Amino acid sequence: MSIFSLTGKTVLVTGASSGFGHHFAGVLGRAGARVVLGARRVDKIQARVDELSAAGHEVLGLPLDVRDVDSAKNFLTGAVEAFGGIDVLINNAGVEAGAKTYTMIDDEDWDYVFDTNLKAAWRLSKFYTQWVAEQGGTGSIVNIASITAYRTIKGQFPYAVSKAALVKATEIMALEGARYGVRVNALAPGYILTDVSRVLLESERSSEFVKGIPMRRYGEFSDLDGPLLLLASDASTYMTGSVVVVDGGHICAEL
Numbered sequence: 001m002s003i004f005s006l007t008g009k010t011v012l013v014t015g016a017s018s019g020f021g022h023h024f025a026g027v028l029g030r031a032g033a034r035v036v037l038g039a040r041r042v043d044k045i046q047a048r049v050d051e052l053s054a055a056g057h058e059v060l061g062l063p064l065d066v067r068d069v070d071s072a073k074n075f076l077t078g079a080v081e082a083f084g085g086i087d088v089l090i091n092n093a094g095v096e097a098g099a100k101t102y103t104m105i106d107d108e109d110w111d112y113v114f115d116t117n118l119k120a121a122w123r124l125s126k127f128y129t130q131w132v133a134e135q136g137g138t139g140s141i142v143n144i145a146s147i148t149a150y151r152t153i154k155g156q157f158p159y160a161v162s163k164a165a166l167v168k169a170t171e172i173m174a175l176e177g178a179r180y181g182v183r184v185n186a187l188a189p190g191y192i193l194t195d196v197s198r199v200l201l202e203s204e205r206s207s208e209f210v211k212g213i214p215m216r217r218y219g220e221f222s223d224l225d226g227p228l229l230l231l232a233s234d235a236s237t238y239m240t241g242s243v244v245v246v247d248g249g250h251i252c253a254e255l
């Protein structure tokens with residue numbers, strides 16, 4: 001069996017109705033996991049569940065608004081009721097506020113982005129860690145951060161700030177979660193075309209921007225598969241507090 005196998009494991013993915021989460025559900029299913037998909041657009045979740053079920057994977061779709069406390073709790077309990085436990089929680093749901101600077105955003109932008117990208121990841125991680133502690137088992141959390149946590153460019157406020165905070169949250173949760181047997185790591189992708197990155201990648205700046213990436217291309221979904229499976233599987237048993245950057249060398253680039 002591959003060291004990246006997820007056979008027998010239950011993996012939860014937030015924000016699985018589109019983009020990375022939609023893709024991750026298939027990658028995890030093919031690695032043998034039982035996958036629980038959550039997001040607000042239940043029609044899209046159901047369509048993905050139907051697709052993955054037809055391909056022979058054991059999957060469950062649940063409505064989820066990560067900003068809502070009860071919805072977050074129901075997502076975890078629904079997964080436990082269906083599959084008997086949770087081995088990995090992937091905090092993937094994320095939003096941005098458009099191409100705005102710090103003088104352009106308002107309180108609503110700030111709350112929307114921080115509540116989704118940071119507060120919700122903390123809250124789900126807290127409930128999950130408490131559940132693992134009650135069971136006396138082990139667990140694993142993968143936070144989907146971003147290279148915007150490290151690179152400094154204009155017009156990604158407060159998204160980039162929320163991702164930098166998520167990296168710090170990952171490190172502190174790793175430190176504190178170890179006593180409960182919970183590992184906490186993060187994946188920090190570079191730019192890959194989805195609804196979150198569309199504003200930049202489909203703008204006039206795009207062809208110039210890509211020249212700043214040493215590998216001279218944006219990422220593809222499949223570029224994340226290996227790093228995702230590393231963090232989700234027992235291949236990373238001695239990793240916690242790590243941030244795996246997948247960006248074609250973007251954060252190493254000269255500005």
Ligand SMILES: NC(=O)c1ccc[n+]([C@@H]2O[C@H](COP(=O)([O-])OP(=O)(O)OC[C@H]3O[C@@H](n4cnc5c(N)ncnc54)[C@H](OP(=O)(O)O)[C@@H]3O)[C@@H](O)[C@H]2O)c1
Nearest residue numbers: 015017018019020039040041065066093094192194195197
């Ligand atoms: N694309 C990139 O270049 C890039 C790079 C680095 C990191 N990321 C990160 O990757 C993650 C996925 O983004 P993406 O690029 O795949 O964009 P996307 O296609 O827009 O996916 C975002 C997902 O988050 C879900 N979501 C948003 N708010 C939610 C809420 N309140 N409750 C539950 N789910 C919610 C959305 O589902 P619903 O609308 O159906 O709820 C959607 O499934 C994000 O954390 C993003 O910051 C993206």
